[in-house]
Amino acid sequence: MIEARRHLLKVAGAAFLGTMGSMMSAAWSQSRYPSKVIKTVVPFPPGTSPDAIARVWAHAMGRHLGGTIIIDNRPGATSVIGTQAVATAPADxxxxxxxxxxxxSINPFVFPSLPYKPSDFVPVSQICGVPMVLITGAGSGIxxxxEMVQRARKRPESMNxxxxxxxxxxxxxxxxxxxSIGIEMTHVPYKDGGVGDVMGGAVDVSFESSTVALPLIQAGKLRALAVSSATRLELLPEVYTLPELVPNFAAADSWQGLFVRNGTPSDVVATLVAASQSVTGSEEFQRRLRESSLIPVGNTPAEFAKVLEQESRAFQQLVRENNIRVQ
Known part of the structure; x- marks a missing residue:
């Protein structure tokens, strides 16, 4: 009888441990990230620079995470539409x-109201810096x-x-x-940036991202007058930086970066940070960025948050002092 009881206890114990093990395994499987497709919203049209780089990044991220990442383009309203879509999505x-x-860094200060707040999001990592190139048409005579500065000072009403x-x-x-340099020019806004009219001579100058400007400069359709970065671009080594040309002018690059909803579990954020830094640190991804004159970054959430804080402070003051408003 005693032996029978011992046998029953052993069987019951084994069954209990087996059940618990199955439950723990199932729970681990359900909580493992990612356990389903990740959607990355890009608030710009297909074919734009953010879209192109995001697709390269997403493909590499999928390999690192062992999952699938798809790109969801939600263009419109200076990135507001796509950003709102993420702000109302689950923080998972x-x-x-x-x-x-x-x-x-800019929208919160130029729009009278927004359907999102910066605090709705957590920065994960800055993927890259985006140098801005000051350009003019090849036949502009600038x-x-x-020469641009001299012309603007002599005839400010004719420069745009x-x-x-x-x-x-x-x-x-x-x-x-x-x-910074004490000149005035007339602003001509375009939905596409106006690079075609700069090439054609209808507009004198503009800032354009390196990804758009570089092929047109290499084709002889545009002339580069300066770049916004702290150091000269590898593919435009003869073009001066604005910090070189203008005393006390800090670098003015734009950037591309990754964010999640505030409230996303910390272990999920940590997983995304580690995977993204592995991608941005890889030789293959960095080569892809440099081919477009983009600057690999891959910083931490704290470092990225500091960049955002510094930019926001500077842009808020600039916008207020110059009364820049989107109606």
């Missing part, structure tokens, strides 16, 4: 935001930065500049430059 790490400088629109980074960057 399955809806990410891949965006640019305007979203958090052969250097100094293009941008992606009021409150866009290319507009704000030009306002900052004009205030």
């Amino acid at each position: 790490g399955y809806t990410l935001l891949y965006t640019v400088q305007n979203t958090f 052969n250097s930065f100094q 500049f293009a941008s992606l629109g009021i409150g866009q980074s290319t507009h704000v960057a030009m306002v900052r430059l004009m205030r």
